[in-house]
Amino acid sequence: GQQLNQSPQSMFIQEGEDVSMNCTSSSIFNTWLWYKQDPGEGPVLLIALYKAGELTSNGRLTAQFGITRKDSFLNISASIPSDVGIYFCAGQLNYGGSQGNLIFGKGTKLSVKP
Amino acid sequence: NAGVTQTPKFQVLKTGQSMTLQCAQDMNHNSMYWYRQDPGMGLRLIYYSASEGTTDKGEVPNGYNVSRLNKREFSLRLESAAPSQTSVYFCASRRSGILSYEQYFGPGTRLTVT
Numbered sequence: 271g272q273q274l275n276q277s278p279q280s281m282f283i284q285e286g287e288d289v290s291m292n293c294t295s296s297s298i299f300n301t302w303l304w305y306k307q308d309p310g311e312g313p314v315l316l317i318a319l320y321k322a323g324e325l326t327s328n329g330r331l332t333a334q335f336g337i338t339r340k341d342s343f344l345n346i347s348a349s350i351p352s353d354v355g356i357y358f359c360a361g362q363l364n365y366g367g368s369q370g371n372l373i374f375g376k377g378t379k380l381s382v383k384p
Numbered sequence: 385n386a387g388v389t390q391t392p393k394f395q396v397l398k399t400g401q402s403m404t405l406q407c408a409q410d411m412n413h414n415s416m417y418w419y420r421q422d423p424g425m426g427l428r429l430i431y432y433s434a435s436e437g438t439t440d441k442g443e444v445p446n447g448y449n450v451s452r453l454n455k456r457e458f459s460l461r462l463e464s465a466a467p468s469q470t471s472v473y474f475c476a477s478r479r480s481g482i483l484s485y486e487q488y489f490g491p492g493t494r495l496t497v498t
Contacts (some may be wrong), residue, residue, distance in 0.1 A: 300483045312474050312489035313427070336404075358426065362485045370415060370434065370478065370485055371442070376426040 276359055276375030282383040283353065289346040291378040293359035301362035302342035303372065304333050308355045316357075317344070354380050386410055388490035390475050396496045397465045405460040405493050407475030414480040416458035417442075417487060418450060420471040427474065433458055435480070465497045 275291045283289055293302070301320055301350045305313035317328050319335035319342060324332055342361070347354055356379050360372040388409045397403055409416065418430040427440030432451040447469060449461045458477075462469060472494050476487040 276388075303486060305489075310492075312491045315486055316487065318486050360427075360487075369479070371429060371432060372485065372487060374427040376424060 274359060274361055274373055274375040276378055278374070278378055280379040280381065282381050283349045284383045285350060287349050289349050289353070289380065290343065290358075291357060292341060292343045293375045294341040294355070295361060295362070295373075296340065297361075297363060298339045299342075299361035299363060300339075302333070302335050303360040303362075304331075304342070304344050305358045305360065306355050307358065307377075313358055349380075351382060354382055388475055388477055388488055390473075390490040390493050392493060394489065394494045396484055396498065397462075399466060401465050402463050403465065404462075405473055405475075405495075406457070407459065407490060409458045409475075409477040409488075410456065411477060411479070411488065412455070413477035413488075415456070415478040416452065417450075417476040417478070418460045419474045420469075420472050421492075422442065423473060430460065430466065430473075441494065462495075465467075467497045469495065470497045471495060484491070 274293050274295050284354040303318050304316045307313045317333040322336050322339045324335040332345045334343045356377040358377045391406045415433045417432045418428040421427050428444050431450040433439045436455045439450050451459045472492050474492050475490045478487045
């Protein structure tokens, strides 16, 4: 099936640092979504992107829909302890019966630097 | 407005037992989804329902059945549980229409099969 490659798999943050993560695919996507999941909770939608090249912010979070439509990036500026969690990218392919269904990356786990 | 709710939150089953996971949404969304989440695997689609009265298989449907009881409710049934079905199960919903691929998730059901 279709796959999204999300990187890095994990990273450690120190309060105040900027964080970057990305998702890439060999397929073209019509939509990119970014979710955050806290331990023991369901994923929560952070940002939705619908146009190639689109740059969208939500507070300290900024996400971009890659111009090739095969990738997306999420940046977190001036990280704080509550940014810890797992971040998932999700892409939507528009074809046939799967229209509207999402494909998820395996997640980037953010932890606090010891 | 509770969003997406799931019951139970935790469940332990013995191999061969059956159970039904319940999901309801109060956002008047047309589409509903069941995912499983395993460590390192991200979210994988089990079944989905694009609208009331329709259901379709996702990526990993074997061993599961679903029922779209009405527009609000979408249940997932394990007829004969197996240890391989130990996972966290998430229900999600989405309103239909162009540029509305955002899915909203419930808090999850943590299932252990011994």
